[in-house]
Amino acid sequence: MICSAAPAKVILFGEHFVVKDKPAIVTAVNLYAKTCITELESEKHLLISKQLRLETDIDKDRVPEQLAQFKHIYEIINDKYGITRGFKAFIDSDIPVSSGMGSSAATAVSFTYSLLRFLGVEFELEDINNIAYEAEKLVHGKPSGIDNTVSTYGGIIYYKRGYMEKLNVKWPQNLSLVVVDSGIKRNTGKVVMDVLERYERHKEIMKHIYDAAEQLVNKARNLILSGRFYDLGELISINQGLLESIGVSIYETDKIIYAMIENGALGAKISGAGRGGIVYGLFMENNLNKAIHKLKNIGYKPIIVKPVEKGVIELQDSL
Ligand code: MEV
Numbered sequence: 001m002i003c004s005a006a007p008a009k010v011i012l013f014g015e016h017f018v019v020k021d022k023p024a025i026v027t028a029v030n031l032y033a034k035t036c037i038t039e040l041e042s043e044k045h046l047l048i049s050k051q052l053r054l055e056t057d058i059d060k061d062r063v064p065e066q067l068a069q070f071k072h073i074y075e076i077i078n079d080k081y082g083i084t085r086g087f088k089a090f091i092d093s094d095i096p097v098s099s100g101m102g103s104s105a106a107t108a109v110s111f112t113y114s115l116l117r118f119l120g121v122e123f124e125l126e127d128i129n130n131i132a133y134e135a136e137k138l139v140h141g142k143p144s145g146i147d148n149t150v151s152t153y154g155g156i157i158y159y160k161r162g163y164m165e166k167l168n169v170k171w172p173q174n175l176s177l178v179v180v181d182s183g184i185k186r187n188t189g190k191v192v193m194d195v196l197e198r199y200e201r202h203k204e205i206m207k208h209i210y211d212a213a214e215q216l217v218n219k220a221r222n223l224i225l226s227g228r229f230y231d232l233g234e235l236i237s238i239n240q241g242l243l244e245s246i247g248v249s250i251y252e253t254d255k256i257i258y259a260m261i262e263n264g265a266l267g268a269k270i271s272g273a274g275r276g277g278i279v280y281g282l283f284m285e286n287n288l289n290k291a292i293h294k295l296k297n298i299g300y301k302p303i304i305v306k307p308v309e310k311g312v313i314e315l316q317d318s319l
Helices: 065-081 103-119 125-140 146-153 188-201 203-225 229-245 251-262 285-297
Strands: 002-013 024-040 045-049 054-057 086-093 156-160 163-166 175-181 267-271 278-284 303-305 313-315
Touching (some): 002 203, 002 229, 002 267, 002 278, 024 103, 024 175, 024 303, 045 065, 065 103, 065 125, 086 103, 103 125, 125 146, 125 188, 146 156, 175 251, 175 285, 229 267, 229 278, 251 267, 251 278, 278 285
Parallel strands (some): 045 086
Antiparallel strands (some): 002 024, 002 313, 024 086, 024 156, 156 163, 175 278, 175 303, 267 278
């Protein structure tokens, strides 16, 4: 049995602007999608998703829509390497679905890794990243590639289409990232298309907003590289203002952002596509309890996540 795990992500700065070739900063965090693959006597290629409670034979013409990305990956790998052995793949994930934490990319990365290892072919992380990107295109339409990249390579990454730089820094012990899922699911591809259309309608204004986002991300990169994590708060709030102006901020996520800010966050913003999904706040450890208490009181389930250095990894034991 071959098992692997790939991490979720939190986009710290620059989502959406990255779709139009501006930079963004993203970190891998300690929630994982996992895939275990075992051999079958028969020629079948079975896929079981524990999280989605779905099971399918991916050779069949019609697979459930939520599993279409795995069929796509299977076909790409079959074309390139030839899949001659039957298998059963179990997919499981701690990552909330359709919420902005890169669930689809992490499952794609983990499935790809486990399948290539199962086949015993030689590959590089770059191959995993490229195949997972193809799956992301199927799910999200015009993805920037940031989600599959961070899930493959891990760490804190400064990303631009065609360029990635792992920021070689240690996340401070006394600094926490708190993530709250608004519970509002949305389709990333649709939100991305809406933002691109707004851009086209107001190009002369939007280009300044996109340029401001680029400057903001570059400033954040410099602060991170010089260890000034505690000074990121204002930039997080300015980034939230830019997201508001491109139309991805809604009342439900604003409520969470203000609850975080009023209870000690250095900064808080939407992360990912927005229009629901998750919000993250940056907190000093000693300010955490008050905010967690408040967020729970108003009905949310805050989770504290930690940046992780590693991307996809092979697991020794099964799921
Ligand atoms: C989605 O996680 C982030 C977006 O910027 C889309 C993308 O980069 O593909 C909204």
